[in-house]
Amino acid sequence: MFVIDEWDALIREAKDDAVAQKRYLSLLREWFKSNNFTPKVVAAAYMTGILPIKKDSSQSAISDFMEYSILNPGGFAEYTGFTEKDVRNLCKKYEMSFEEAKKWYDGYDFSKNGAVYNPYSVMCAVKFREFQSYWRKTSAAESLMTYINMDFDGMQEIILRLISGEEIEVDTDNFENDFETFRSRDDVLTLLIHLGYLTWDRKEKTARIPNEEIKAEFRKILKGGTVNRKWMELIGHSQKLLEDTIAGNAEAVAKAIEEIRDTQYAPTFYNNEQALRYVIKFAYIAAIDQYLKVEELPSGKGIADVVYLPKRKAMLPAMVIELKWDKSPGGAIKQMRDRNYPAVLKDYGGEIVMVGINYHSKTKTHTCKIEKI
Numbered sequence: 001m002f003v004i005d006e007w008d009a010l011i012r013e014a015k016d017d018a019v020a021q022k023r024y025l026s027l028l029r030e031w032f033k034s035n036n037f038t039p040k041v042v043a044a045a046y047m048t049g050i051l052p053i054k055k056d057s058s059q060s061a062i063s064d065f066m067e068y069s070i071l072n073p074g075g076f077a078e079y080t081g082f083t084e085k086d087v088r089n090l091c092k093k094y095e096m097s098f099e100e101a102k103k104w105y106d107g108y109d110f111s112k113n114g115a116v117y118n119p120y121s122v123m124c125a126v127k128f129r130e131f132q133s134y135w136r137k138t139s140a141a142e143s144l145m146t147y148i149n150m151d152f153d154g155m156q157e158i159i160l161r162l163i164s165g166e167e168i169e170v171d172t173d174n175f176e177n178d179f180e181t182f183r184s185r186d187d188v189l190t191l192l193i194h195l196g197y198l199t200w201d202r203k204e205k206t207a208r209i210p211n212e213e214i215k216a217e218f219r220k221i222l223k224g225g226t227v228n229r230k231w232m233e234l235i236g237h238s239q240k241l242l243e244d245t246i247a248g249n250a251e252a253v254a255k256a257i258e259e260i261r262d263t264q265y266a267p268t269f270y271n272n273e274q275a276l277r278y279v280i281k282f283a284y285i286a287a288i289d290q291y292l293k294v295e296e297l298p299s300g301k302g303i304a305d306v307v308y309l310p311k312r313k314a315m316l317p318a319m320v321i322e323l324k325w326d327k328s329p330g331g332a333i334k335q336m337r338d339r340n341y342p343a344v345l346k347d348y349g350g351e352i353v354m355v356g357i358n359y360h361s362k363t364k365t366h367t368c369k370i371e372k373i
Helices: 009-013 018-032 074-079 084-093 098-105 119-128 139-149 152-163 185-195 212-223 229-247 250-263 273-283 329-338 341-345
Strands: 002-004 045-047 106-110 114-117 199-201 206-208 291-299 302-310 318-325 352-360 365-372
Touching: 009 018, 084 098, 084 114, 084 119, 098 106, 098 114, 098 119, 098 212, 106 199, 114 119, 139 152, 152 185, 152 212, 152 229, 152 273, 185 206, 229 250, 229 352, 250 273, 250 352, 250 365, 273 302, 273 318, 273 352, 302 341, 318 329, 318 341, 329 341, 329 352, 329 365, 341 352
Parallel strands: 002 045, 318 352
Antiparallel strands: 106 114, 199 206, 291 302, 302 318, 352 365
16 A cells, blocks of 8 residues: 655656656556556555646546545545634634634635635644734745746736736646646646635636735735836836825826726726726735725625725725716715715724726726715
């Protein structure tokens, strides 16, 4: 009986050594896929690892195994991390907030089992009595920056869309289960799912950033010294947009959103308020370090589209953004006042910037109105 922990260690650590990988896979084939050896010697084999079994051409190099990956863990889903029940019990035992634990460490979601959490981070949080990022980076994950920075198959825009809160469609079928064979951005995103940087919705075939801990890691990418000029330009435009919004320069805000929509990011179907919301979140990407973004926040007699709450150390006003499609930005402001959207911020105590943004589908233009209270 063979038990191999981290079967893919060599695949990950020797990712640039094709000869070593080939010899290793040949050894595994000799053990587990040989008519002269396998049926006579091998009673069973159990292997664990981050990656599914390496593909050889289009098929698994060792096809006799039953494979349970994070994309489809089957009956093993509840063992891929701490369950929600586990985390509730730990938070109760250590008198910590379950809601905060969920915000920080809720990772993969499975339809039959619900959420599973990062065990290492949860245990660090209860040990040190503090919710923060305890994410353990690997050299393999850091090497992905190469593909992101070279904008491999449009990866930079995809990463920014993920950071802004979008779910991205991903085709996981063609991933070669290694760290160097990337033929498309779908392959890079699939690897990010396996590494835990993205959570996978098997039914919808979409991926997203799962929690605050991973968002913090992606934010480091934006601020890293290896970020290229294209990213820096976008962050610069977004920072200027944020400053113009706080200053009440509505005309500049509308113009900036239009430019970002035209040159930086264009949803496939720009035909409703949801598409406009994607653009707004993308445009305000510079706010991620200074603000907490909340979407569809119940307030007063309605629901505010997007609310940016300043973090404790940020001496900034709160922002409430209401979006309209083929109506008027003034109507958005009126709705915020009539339905008392600022009510949810009654304990905030600082300045509130109300922003109404409208898109005219006939003229293909954005308009904006800003009021402060």
